[in-house]
Amino acid sequence: MSRNGGDWRDLLSRRQFLQMLGCAGAAGALRAGLLPSFAAASSSGNSASAFEEIPASVSGISWSHVSGRSPMAHLPETVGAGCAFLDYDNDGWMDIYLVNSGRCDFYEPATPLRNALYHNNRDGTFTDVTQKAGVPGDAYGMGVAVGDYDGDGFPDLYVTQYAHSILYHNNGDGTFTDVTAKAGVTAPGWATSSVWFDYDNDGRLDLFVCRFVDYSKTKLKFCGDLLSGERHYCIPSIYDPMPCWLFHNNGDGTFTDVSKESGIAQFMAKAWGVVAADINNDGRMDLYVTNDTVPNFLFANRGNGKFEEIGAFSGVGLSAFGKPRSGMGVDAADYDQDGWIDLFEANVDQEMYSLYHNDKDEIFSDAALPTGIAKATRLMSGWGLKFFDYDNDGEIDLLLCNGHPDDLVDKRVEGVKFLEPMLLFRNTGKGFENVSQQSGSVFSKALAARGMALGDFDNDGSVDVLVAQNNSAPILLRNLAGRQNHWLGVRLVGTKSNIDAIGAKITYQSGDFQRHQFKVGGGSYLSSHDPRMVLGIGKRNKIDWLEIQWPQPSGRAERFADLPIDRYITIIEGQGKWK
DSSP states (O other): OOOSSHHHHOOOOHHHHHHHOOOTTHHHHHHHTSSOOOGGGOSSOOTTOSEEEEOHHHHOOOOOOOOOOOTTOOGGGGTOOOEEEEOTTOSSSOEEEEOOOOOBTTBOOSSOOOOEEEEEOSSSOEEEOHHHHTOOOSSEEEEEEEEOTTOSSSOEEEEEEEEOOEEEEEOSSSOEEEOHHHHTOOOOEEEEEEEEEOTTOSSSOEEEEEEOOOOOGGGOOOOBOTTTOOBOOOOGGGSOOEEOEEEEEOSSSOEEEOHHHHTGGGSEEOEEEEEEEOTTSSSSOEEEEEEBSSOOEEEEEEETTEEEEOHHHHTOSSOTTSOOOBOOOEEEEOTTOSSSOEEEEOOOTTTOOEEEEEOSTTOEEEOHHHHTHHHHTTTOOEEEEEEEOTTOSSSOEEEEEEOOSOTTHHHHSTTOOSSBOOEEEEEOSSSEEEOGGGSOGGGGSOBOEEEEEEEOTTOSSSOEEEEEETTSOOEEEEEOGGGGSEEEEEEEEOSSSOTTOTTOEEEEEETTEEEEEEOOEEOBSSOBOOSOEEEEEETOOOOOEEEEEOOTTTOOEEEEESOOSSSEEEEETTSOOBO
């Protein structure tokens, strides 16, 4: 959030799990008219729109984020909140989790606040089951990471908060238990984004947690108008950075803090976003961490539990002018299909966003200018973002959620707004095209967007979007564009490799059309996504074969033929078949 003017600018058992996974017939039932299509449920879109907004009166999602914004302008007030798609009860339908603020040293809500878990009713509506599930949060919430850390087949929740975080273990019966203290992952301080990934290739999910600045009520600094006494949200550069956390999964429900011995804690952070991806194709998961007013980190995994920070050397740590920026949202994908994972970073206004092309040898070059992304984002501030194939044509597109962190910026900086529209860039196969204006009325809305999660909540193969807003209600978007093309949805289940298959690569062939997708960990901002991978093939009506390169410690390759299309399947590592 570095700014260039004003205050922001100056300064179940596994067996049960496998039985319940998948909903192969759901999409077919939708197309056959056996389940509601939901199309009549919303009047906000039209047939030409790529996305339509589902109103709360239809979805049943009545929850709203409350920031507790105050005249004291505490920094956490303006940066939340996160969200997630997850199938917490393994019924094959994506549920929703939303993170709220809450009680802390600088905020005492007049009415108690809580996070929200919404169960998917399979008809386009959701039911609030937070209290029954036992996942309300217990501090000033930030974000959420979903991962099955104990391999029992049920996704668990790690909720980042100020001034401590919380780990909810999924009991497999629709309820969760707070196991934070037992697990040893409290992460005291101000935690932001987090990610589950297997850094040491032992087949268990470890946990990386971003930490922001050294902050508390007693350390609040004055930023604003000295004459009037009016406070503004401060630039983060005036606060001290803090190290992030890396927790090693011990395999017994506990974790060991290995931040120091891994090399992570040597680098002082003001971290907002993180994505785990193998950027150099060496079979080890690396970490790209976006920082605010200090250089970004690219932690290259060197094996033996050690990371080397190569952000500046690789070209992703600083701007083209050699200065730190305001790294917020982040993601990773091979957008140009050259076999190497590329990176994306969103910043604050005037800094422009960066599309980092992987030039191999751990070097990246910024392609945001030639693609037009830099120009389109010059006056924007980006948070939630994700690479995904929204129209199922086989090319990886890009969705950006925006909103300035300073609620007074409209008064002080010409051309910059607190509330900003989303942006959608379509990958044409030759570059990116800004298709925001023709993609639905939501792209004309001014939003205080923060977290963003992807998930196919209606199981039609078109990946939908959930946007969390700061101090406002979330936005649920149904994807209409993906229905125009054919697809195959794949749920990967690791056995020797980590159960969530983070780090896997899927390659698939349809006639003369071949594409691949990498399964990265995390990405976006404060948010977590549908674990299934949707493979688009456009108008082609057959997938000739599909190959999975499983992550280490397995590293095995499995190929499958005679695959269906327009449905979801589950592939379990080592079984040699799909279902």
